[in-house]
Amino acid sequence: DVKVTQSSRYLVKRTGEKVFLECVQDMDHENMFWYRQDPGLGLRLIYFSYDVKMKEKGDIPEGYSVSREKKERFSLILESASTNQTSMYLCASSLSASASSYEQYFGPGTRLTVT
């Protein structure tokens, strides 16, 4: 079974802090994604990566950056956390376009509160 793990289930940070959210997948997937989920807004794509050291902006990249130094690990960085970044953060991974299915496998989520 594919396993996607996230470093924390719950996190509380102060405004202005630098925050790192880590995601690791164990199925050698090429693609990795970071979403945030907010009530009434569904899931919104922040950043994605389709290869090591490659990254692309999603729909709401402002205030975030990412790092993918190894294939299995995709990190989301909040350079200076703000209260409007309080949210549920979900990481996902998927196979490349050569696969027959593009289903995404999700981690359990990190609920981040910025005070």
Add this chain to the structure above:
Amino acid sequence: SQQGEEDPQALSIQEGENATMNCSYKTSINNLQWYRQNSGRGLVHLILIRSNEREKHSGRLRVTLDTSKKSSSLLITASRAADTASYFCAREHGHLSETSGSRLTFGEGTQLTVNP
């Protein structure tokens, strides 16, 4: 926006009844996927239907796709209390790159409550 609409936003039924959730979208798609999310957890993939398919089954799940109407529906038959969750449709469209998969755009979800 490429996000569509999911309907209804919330659905409450009795165990044993069928639950139908609908999803509409605005742009062309490669395929459409349905996911389930238990409260406060990550999403789990349920079923994928390709743009050239009209209907697909998986256990108690039945998904239809009407590309002319740009809509899809998820039917859960003989519902159980354990089916209580949020259900999301996700449209796959475009390509991330020449060698990568496509991106998904998620709807806001339908909250299903199955009462025992």
